[in-house]
Amino acid sequence: MRLSKWTITDNSGMLYPLILTLSTQSNFEFCVTLQEAVNPLYLLSALEKTYERFAFTKVELQNNLFRSCLVENNHRVVIHQNSGKLLGRINFAKNNNYLIEVSYIDNEIHFKFFHSIADGNGAMVFIKYLLIEYAKLTGSQIDNDNVTVKNGENENAYQRYLDKNVEAKGLISSAKSASLQVKGKYFMHDGLAYISGEIDLKKALEVSHKYNCSLTVFIGAVAMLTVNELYGNGKKSPSLFIPVNLRKFFPSNTLLNFVSSAKCILPPDVKDLENTIELLSSALNNELKEENLKKALYLASTVANNPFTKFCPFFLKRELITFGRELVTTGTQTMILSNIGNVILPDGMDKVVKNINFFLNCNRRTPVNLSMGSYNGILSVCFTRHIVEKKIEKAFFEKMRDLGLDFEIHSNYREH
Numbered sequence: 065m066r067l068s069k070w071t072i073t074d075n076s077g078m079l080y081p082l083i084l085t086l087s088t089q090s091n092f093e094f095c096v097t098l099q100e101a102v103n104p105l106y107l108l109s110a111l112e113k114t115y116e117r118f119a120f121t122k123v124e125l126q127n128n129l130f131r132s133c134l135v136e137n138n139h140r141v142v143i144h145q146n147s148g149k150l151l152g153r154i155n156f157a158k159n160n161n162y163l164i165e166v167s168y169i170d171n172e173i174h175f176k177f178f179h180s181i182a183d184g185n186g187a188m189v190f191i192k193y194l195l196i197e198y199a200k201l202t203g204s205q206i207d208n209d210n211v212t213v214k215n216g217e218n219e220n221a222y223q224r225y226l227d228k229n230v231e232a233k234g235l236i237s238s239a240k241s242a243s244l245q246v247k248g249k250y251f252m253h254d255g256l257a258y259i260s261g262e263i264d265l266k267k268a269l270e271v272s273h274k275y276n277c278s279l280t281v282f283i284g285a286v287a288m289l290t291v292n293e294l295y296g297n298g299k300k301s302p303s304l305f306i307p308v309n310l311r312k313f314f315p316s317n318t319l320l321n322f323v324s325s326a327k328c329i330l331p332p333d334v335k336d337l338e339n340t341i342e343l344l345s346s347a348l349n350n351e352l353k354e355e356n357l358k359k360a361l362y363l364a365s366t367v368a369n370n371p372f373t374k375f376c377p378f379f380l381k382r383e384l385i386t387f388g389r390e391l392v393t394t395g396t397q398t399m400i401l402s403n404i405g406n407v408i409l410p411d412g413m414d415k416v417v418k419n420i421n422f423f424l425n426c427n428r429r430t431p432v433n434l435s436m437g438s439y440n441g442i443l444s445v446c447f448t449r450h451i452v453e454k455k456i457e458k459a460f461f462e463k464m465r466d467l468g469l470d471f472e473i474h475s476n477y478r479e480h
Contacts, residue, residue: 092177092187092423095175096172103202106202108142108143121181146168150256151176151426182321185319189211196409196410206413217319221322222365244291246291246456249451258446259457261464261471263469265441265442266441267469268282280436281341281348285341287434289337303328306351308324324363326348327351327396399434414440417439419442428450432456
């Protein structure tokens with residue numbers, strides 16, 4: 065699929081270049097653990113083939129007078145030895161201006177995505193294809209029919225489903241309501257800490273089904289209960305932002321950004337797990353109603369379609385967006401929980417790929433975030449944090465053990 069000389073970013077993706085600074089990047093990261101040590105030559109070859117397959121990802125970011133554009137990148141494709149910094153900044157110059165940084169260390173392949181190019185679901189399709197190509201180079205017999213070319217892979221689905229008649233009243237006031245905040249001592253240097261837990265997926269589903277809820281709601285409820293017990297003051301409400309894959313509600317094959325966030329607010333005095341699950345399920349179901357999803361689409365398209373911001377010079381637009389983001393988002397969420405779902409690879413890939421982890425970025429407004437996903441029957445729950453204190457993770461996994469779920473814990477042991 066050939067890319068035209070240049071194209072604008074999607075409605076959501078155009079926001080990320082506007083808030084790109086020397087200290088802030090909107091990235092997310094996947095870590096794929098292989099059964100054997102990574103072969104760098106095979107990895108580079110697989111990456112080159114993957115960029116050929118998904119030509120709209122073989123781009124670099126350029127800013128024109130009014131907005132950011134994705135321009136075909138003709139530089140050499142590169143891979144790196146992993147620095148050990150989880151979700152550190154992408155050095156675009158060293159990465160030959162590519163928006164996806166691929167690195168390796170021992171038996172791990174790390175994929176760091178600048179959010180302007182894709183969301184987690186689109187990124188996973190890119191990763192699947194690369195892993196299949198890598199496996200073939202190792203001599204494995206793999207069928208890659210689950211990554212066939214589909215029409216509309218690079219469509220701006222926000223524009224396709226945008227309803228300009230949506231009642232926008234109350235959207236901003238709802239988005240900026242203050243929430244309980246996690247506090248701590250921030251890391252002084254680039255990169256994040258993580259603590260992840262791995263457990264049998266079947267066992268986790270059995271426990272969540274006992275509470276008549278989804279696995280996302282169950283994990284989210286335990287996390288919110290933990291945070292409220294540690295930081296709650298009985299006044300501010302804990303709130304959980306859950307990214308929603310809009311492809312499930314508005315059919316599209318797009319691999320670009322097509323997500324919104326469901327904001328689930330809980331009463332400040334919530335104390336028990338059953339009540340927390342019930343309230344979180346109700347809040348999430350309300351956010352997933354069609355009229356509310358259409359409002360989310362409208363809000364995500366504000367910058368793209370507002371006549372003033374549309375034709376406002378880029379440098380001024382960046383200042384306005386940065387100011388507005390600080391004004392609206394400061395203190396609006398307690399934590400983000402993103403579930404990438406169950407990653408399914410073709411038969412035989414389990415002999416090549418051992419595990420897959422998904423990591424969310426953090427910042428000073430939301431210094432601890434949570435992500436989850438499963439592969440080959442193993443559920444991975446991953447906390448990332450921008451602060452030294454790790455009491456949330458400790459208390460969370462203790463609660464899970466009390467509920468009969470014993471995790472195998474992994475960490476990068478960052479302390480400062």
